Amino acid sequence: xxxxxxxxxxxxxxxxxxxxxxxxxxxxxxxxxxxxxxxxxxxxxxxxxxxxxxxxxxxxxxxxxxxxxxxxxxxxxxxxxxxxxxxxxxxxxxxxxxxxxxxxxxxxxxxxxxxxxxxxxxxxxxxxxxxxxxxxxxxxxxxxxxxxxxxxxxxxxxxxxxxxxxxxxxxxxxxxxxxxxxxxxxxxxxxxxxxxxxxxxxxxxxxx
Numbered sequence: 001x002x003x004x005x006x007x008x009x010x011x012x013x014x015x016x017x018x019x020x021x022x023x024x025x026x027x028x029x030x031x032x033x034x035x036x037x038x039x040x041x042x043x044x045x046x047x048x049x050x051x052x053x054x055x056x057x058x059x060x061x062x063x064x065x066x067x068x069x070x071x072x073x074x075x076x077x078x079x080x081x082x083x084x085x086x087x088x089x090x091x092x093x094x095x096x097x098x099x100x101x102x103x104x105x106x107x108x109x110x111x112x113x114x115x116x117x118x119x120x121x122x123x124x125x126x127x128x129x130x131x132x133x134x135x136x137x138x139x140x141x142x143x144x145x146x147x148x149x150x151x152x153x154x155x156x157x158x159x160x161x162x163x164x165x166x167x168x169x170x171x172x173x174x175x176x177x178x179x180x181x182x183x184x185x186x187x188x189x190x191x192x193x194x195x196x197x198x199x200x201x202x203x204x205x206x207x208x
Contacts, residue, residue, distance in 0.1 A: 021044065022108070038179055106181075110165065117161065123135075123190075139154060141155040167182065188206065
């Protein structure tokens with residue numbers, strides 16, 4: 001019976017490890033502050049490769065034990081699988097042992113589009129109800145804030161491609177603040193994901 005139980009656990013660990021294979025973006029919940037702000041992860045052949053969208057930060061060995069991810073035999077956190085493209089990691093704050101963190105990992109997908117990057121950069125998308133405006137290589141900040149705070153209030157977006165995924169790169173006051181993956185983009189709408197904790201976990205924004 002004990003041997004059977006061990007075999008089942010090993011099989012489940014293998015299934016979980018295989019389900020993590022691929023590239024993910026990590027997003028914080030609540031007021032969690034992350035350093036670096038942008039965290040991309042690739043689970044590949046028992047290696048965990050961490051990057052900040054510009055360069056690889058580190059490569060470590062990892063394994064799955066039960067519902068825990070171990071990196072170099074140290075606990076990375078306990079996870080709950082939401083669906084095949086999303087899981088939540090629970091871990092203690094390294095700077096405050098009394099504080100628990102919830103971090104969402106969202107699998108990166110190939111962006112669906114028939115447009116070239118230069119064609120996409122000429123489009124703008126807006127949702128007035130949610131006060132969302134997406135446009136590339138232009139100033140997006142409200143004029144009165146620019147007048148009040150000058151360069152400290154600037155807000156711009158650029159388009160970036162990493163492997164087969166297109167991202168919106170958001171710059172605040174000249175510094176890269178966040179990146180948002182694009183699920184689909186065409187001349188009618190853009191669909192973004194990787195930020196919401198509510199189904200359908202993505203948002204379509206129509207072209208202006």
